[in-house]
Amino acid sequence: MMTDLMKSALLRAAFALAVFSLSFAARAQLTIEITGAGANRIPIAITDFVGEPGVSRAVALVVRADLERSGLFKLVEAGTPLAENAAVNFADWKARGADALVVGSVAPAANGRFEVRFRLHDVQKQASLGGLAYVMTPQQGRATGHRIADFVYEKLLGEPGIFSTRIAYVVKSPGRFELQIADADGMNAQTALASREPIISPAWSPDGTRLAYVSFESKKPVVYVHSLATGRRHVAANFKGSNSAPAWSPDGNKLAVVLTKDGASQLYSLNADGSGVVRLASSAGIDTEPFFSPDGKYIYFTSDRGGSPQAYRIEAGGGTAQRITFEGSYNVTPRLSPDGKSMAYVSRNGGRFQLTLMDLATRQTQILTDSDKDESPSFAPNGRMILYASEIGGRGVLAAVSSDGRVKQKLSVQAGDVREPAWGPFLKN
Amino acid sequence: MNIRNGLMIVLGATLIAGCGTTGEAEQPGASVEDRSARKIDGAEVKPVTAVDPMGAALAAVKQGVLAKRSVFFDYDSYVIKDEFKSLVEAHAQFLVANPKVKMLIQGNADERGSREYNLALGQKRAEALKKMLSLLGAREDQIEAVSLGEEKPRCSEGNEACWSQNRRDDMLYTGEF
Structure with a gap:
């Protein structure tokens, strides 16, 4: 005989499963592990929301996990559920050590939907910092949790949160390469392209609807542009020789690419549909890895024109190259922060390849990792974290580090190598 | 496609067409040899295989x-x-x-x-x-x-x-x- 408690627990479990479709293969799941946290984490309590226990608990879990994973918050035990409009005993929360408190309510809405309302309180100032209400389908529980976490993050830290963004990366398993897209927390991984041949250099269009990438499916590198919603794609560059390293202009109209049709690897610009090819720079050696500055004025790139691979920049329309890195004999993959003030790149230091950050105004540099096979840095759209590829125990993993070097995360899949990460832009809504 | 390769395919097509007009291929009792291109008007033909040059x-x-x-x-x-x-x-x-x-x-x-x-x-x-x-x-x-x-x-x-x-x-x- 089942007790009522057992029945309700089972029902809740079944509901949670239905709400948060876990149907994708578990082995493809990207798991994120926090390996370093910020110095001054904000203590925050996030109560379970009142009403609809299955939905409430699941939404609150996403909010907590997001904030904790950021490395900038410390979760304080929240105890019993509190409603969005509940009177808050600030002295009590202060005694528990919370500086901030999130409370909320979930109620059934029309057509099988739910209304989720929440409020953020500043415990020190004993004041509400605002709240929002979302009407969501049962399938949107995770997305709602991410939006609440984004709200809390922005109110408390003064910069937008990235919990609703997506990341792209390539998973290599024996004889198979998959270009996957997942939520920023590694959940909901979906395969955009599966191939027997390598896929490298995914790059998000600024509006987040398309990916440009290099696929070797025709036995040589060819640049494609792929619309994620429709799965339709077209060849953007397939000239004689190799075609690679696509980078979007900030307006989404143009791609900078590397072509070898006129000899060694050189920079070209073309329209996203593949028309209008223009050569941007000219060197006797290798020019590659273009990346537009966020204001669209410059293209940063790697060149060995000075004898060793170093970061350079040219004006986006072409022109004279200006050298950016001078220390060391190997500085590659320059990637600008969203505010354009710093540049992440990979430097070789005594045989170790390490993620490095340069303040472009002062030219001061800081090595951000103590690993030795870092590759492919990609800034989060708020500039806080840098996602990159690395290797642990001979296996490809992704890692992320905050631009101050303190917060560290490791992202890995159970079966396979993960590489070539690209952090997508903010959602427009 | 080069010229030599093209000629071989044309030649091959002619032989098959010639074979087809005899109607032998339609007969259930026809032997394997009868279907080949060896005999045209009773003359011996040296068989060739059309290969990529x-x-x-x-x-x-x-x-x-x-x-x-x-x-x-x-x-x-x-x-x-x-x-x-x-x-x-x-x-x-x-x-x-x-x-x-x-x-x-x-x-x-x-x-x-x-x-x-x-x-x-x-x-x-x-x-x-x-x-x-x-x-x-x-x-x-x-x-x-x-x-x-x-x-x-x-x-x-x-x-x-x-x-x-x-x-x-x-x-x-x-x-x-």
């Missing part, structure tokens, strides 16, 4: 020195070492003697460092070999140089013995790519 050439590149297809490079270098010059000469002579044959050169790099920079390095290696073959008489449009960067390693351990295997150009002939 590259076939003979491709057989040649599967043996002897031409079966060797790889050129190896030093770290961060795209200079073709003296020890590979006789091999490159042999392939150049073959390309000159077989002007219809095409070659794809795939340049490769070891895994260390940036994938895109390694792709460019592999391209430099492929271009260096293409240039040498061209100087030795092969036509520019006979050869395409591409790079696979560090993406298709022959050996996947993280040591120099392995890396030196991966810093290489592979030469592929028509039919092999």
Whole structure:
């Protein structure tokens, strides 16, 4: 005989499963592990929301996990559920050590939907910092949790949160390469392209609807542009020789690419549909890895024109190259922060390849990792974290580090190598 | 399509058509021999097999020195070492003697460092070999140089013995790519 408690627990479990479709293969799941946290984490309590226990608990879990994973918050035990409009005993929360408190309510809405309302309180100032209400389908529980976490993050830290963004990366398993897209927390991984041949250099269009990438499916590198919603794609560059390293202009109209049709690897610009090819720079050696500055004025790139691979920049329309890195004999993959003030790149230091950050105004540099096979840095759209590829125990993993070097995360899949990460832009809504 | 190949297909089509007009193929009791093109108007016809004329050439590149297809490079270098010059000469002579044959050169790099920079390095290696073959008489449009960067390693351990295997150009002939 089942007790009522057992029945309700089972029902809740079944509901949670239905709400948060876990149907994708578990082995493809990207798991994120926090390996370093910020110095001054904000203590925050996030109560379970009142009403609809299955939905409430699941939404609150996403909010907590997001904030904790950021490395900038410390979760304080929240105890019993509190409603969005509940009177808050600030002295009590202060005694528990919370500086901030999130409370909320979930109620059934029309057509099988739910209304989720929440409020953020500043415990020190004993004041509400605002709240929002979302009407969501049962399938949107995770997305709602991410939006609440984004709200809390922005109110408390003064910069937008990235919990609703997506990341792209390539998973290599024996004889198979998959270009996957997942939520920023590694959940909901979906395969955009599966191939027997390598896929490298995914790059998000600024509006987040398309990916440009290099696929070797025709036995040589060819640049494609792929619309994620429709799965339709077209060849953007397939000239004689190799075609690679696509980078979007900030307006989404143009791609900078590397072509070898006129000899060694050189920079070209073309329209996203593949028309209008223009050569941007000219060197006797290798020019590659273009990346537009966020204001669209410059293209940063790697060149060995000075004898060793170093970061350079040219004006986006072409022109004279200006050298950016001078220390060391190997500085590659320059990637600008969203505010354009710093540049992440990979430097070789005594045989170790390490993620490095340069303040472009002062030219001061800081090595951000103590690993030795870092590759492919990609800034989060708020500039806080840098996602990159690395290797642990001979296996490809992704890692992320905050631009101050303190917060560290490791992202890995159970079966396979993960590489070539690209952090997508903010959602427009 | 070259002319010789085209003629063979036309000839083959004529023979099949000739066979078809006899109506023998329709008869259930017809023997296997009756269906062949050996007898037309009672005369003996020497059977030929329509093959790609590259076939003979491709057989040649599967043996002897031409079966060797790889050129190896030093770290961060795209200079073709003296020890590979006789091999490159042999392939150049073959390309000159077989002007219809095409070659794809795939340049490769070891895994260390940036994938895109390694792709460019592999391209430099492929271009260096293409240039040498061209100087030795092969036509520019006979050869395409591409790079696979560090993406298709022959050996996947993280040591120099392995890396030196991966810093290489592979030469592929028509039919092999």
